[in-house]
Amino acid sequence: MPSILAPSLLAGDHAGLAASAAQVAAVGLHWLHLDIMDGHFVPNLSFGPETLAALRRAEKENARSHTSPTSELQVNESKTFFDTHLMLSEPQRYLKAFAAAGADLISIHIEPDYDHASALAEIRSLGCQCGIVLNPDTPAEAVRHLLADVDLVLVMTVQPGFGGQSFRPAMLEKLKTLDGWRRENGWQWRLEVDGGIGLSEASACRAAGADTFVAGTAFFKAPDLAAFARSVESL
Numbered sequence: 724m725p726s727i728l729a730p731s732l733l734a735g736d737h738a739g740l741a742a743s744a745a746q747v748a749a750v751g752l753h754w755l756h757l758d759i760m761d762g763h764f765v766p767n768l769s770f771g772p773e774t775l776a777a778l779r780r781a782e783k784e785n786a787r788s789h790t791s792p793t794s795e796l797q798v799n800e801s802k803t804f805f806d807t808h809l810m811l812s813e814p815q816r817y818l819k820a821f822a823a824a825g826a827d828l829i830s831i832h833i834e835p836d837y838d839h840a841s842a843l844a845e846i847r848s849l850g851c852q853c854g855i856v857l858n859p860d861t862p863a864e865a866v867r868h869l870l871a872d873v874d875l876v877l878v879m880t881v882q883p884g885f886g887g888q889s890f891r892p893a894m895l896e897k898l899k900t901l902d903g904w905r906r907e908n909g910w911q912w913r914l915e916v917d918g919g920i921g922l923s924e925a926s927a928c929r930a931a932g933a934d935t936f937v938a939g940t941a942f943f944k945a946p947d948l949a950a951f952a953r954s955v956e957s958l
């Protein structure tokens with residue numbers, strides 16, 4: 724599976740999120756990672772469905788201003804894949820809102836107590852791909868029963884809530900376990916990592932089975948965004 728870099732908008736400019744998202748698209752990246760926090764499941768707040776909808780509108784405007792007035796096809800082709808990570812205690816309450824706002828993939832955490840299988844099925848029924856997320860202290864076994872019915876598994880390589888933390892190398896074993904199960908069962912989901920990911924961390928995670936890399940700080944603070952993107956996507 725080819726490597727994908729999904730820059731985390733959390734590390735972008737919060738006074739100009741659309742401009743930060745445009746920087747991602749401008750270097751040829753197709754995925755954008757959107758961290759949604761509720762101040763309860765994680766001790767921080769970020770943004771909500773209104774922000775995704777506004778980003779979609781800005782993206783369309785941007786595409787229109789760069790194409791001929793009649794070329795709706797090109798406008799649609801320029802659509803960024805919104806990789807939406809819900810760090811919420813009750814994600815099932817917000818699935819419709821995020822799907823309607825333009826999410827392409829919605830990932831939900833295994834740790835809170837709700838019906839995970841129903842929530843994943845609802846995400847699919849809303850026309851989105853679905854993902855399941857594990858915190859660093861959550862073992863791979865906790866999501867084993869859901870792995871036949873997901874499009875992505877996200878392994879948090881830091882405690883969620885804040886950007887700029889250090890990668891936890893102990894997560895490499897969890898990646899190997901999940902990748903082993905994926906191979907044994909012929910599953911096709913992507914294996915994503917998030918937290919403290921720079922080029923060397925992405926490379927170590929790739930060797931352990933990951934194929935999708937969320938990078939906030941390392942992407943937005945890179946001296947050359949395009950070079951960083953190329954390096955990660957050629958792993």
Ligand SMILES: O=C(CO)[C@@H](O)[C@H](O)COP(=O)(O)O
Nearest residue numbers: 883884885886887919939940
């Ligand atoms: O989900 C989260 C934080 O909760 C992440 O997506 C971070 O935003 C990644 O930021 P860096 O560690 O790359 O700075």
